[in-house]
Amino acid sequence: GQNIDQPTEMTATEGAIVQINCTYQTSGFNGLFWYQQHAGEAPTFLSYNVLDGLEEKGRFSSFLSRSKGYSYLLLKELQMKDSASYLCAVLNAGNNRKLIWGLGTSLAVNP
Amino acid sequence: SQTIHQWPATLVQPVGSPLSLECTVEGTSNPNLYWYRQAAGRGLQLLFYSVGIGQISSEVPQNLSASRPQDRQFILSSKKLLLSDSGFYLCAWSSSGETQYFGPGTRLLVL
Secondary structure, eight states: OOEEEOOSEEEEETTOOEEEEEEEEOSOOSOEEEEEEOTTSOOEEEEEEOSSEEEEETTEEEEEETTTTEEEEEEOSOOGGGOEEEEEEEEOSSSSOOEEEOOOEEEEEEO | OOEEEEEOSEEEEOTTOOEEEEEEEESOSSOEEEEEEEOTTSOEEEEEEEEETTEEEESSOSSEEEEEEETTEEEEEESSOOGGGOEEEEEEEESTTOSOEEOOOEEEEEO
């Protein structure tokens, strides 16, 4: 089967660093995405990893290990506005090119 | 730049009534288009996707249907709504099956 696992909830303090993990088991792999979704809003794209390693984009970084079926999203210098749900999704292989979605990690940033 | 529109933003409908949600994309040609539903506290469920005019793939058997009458227009319909159709409906587009970008969503409440 195909499965993506993320922690349901996390809490962190403003100014700190938090790492949100994602593990996946899929029949094919064409890349892994992270999206941010604030309450009541649509998801917005954060990052895309297709090769192993770390991709840095400002305060956010995303890491991928294909051999381990593992990714993490690293958020530095946390701000209150980072309180949101973070969704991990894997792009399937083949012609349909569908995204397989995790249920998301709800991050609460406290002052 | 590309933009994606959805309307209406919110909708309250009685059980058994019809439904039509519209999604349009600007600034790109021949996009892949997707309809998702997100129920309260749950993950994104892919309902339909389309790789071209008149080409619709259904992911989940249900009382919903989708149509793509024009290259950048995607419509989600139902002849008779059920209580279980309540949710947050999201349209997304992608180019060549990669990163998906979401519209603002339609919040549907069926009473």
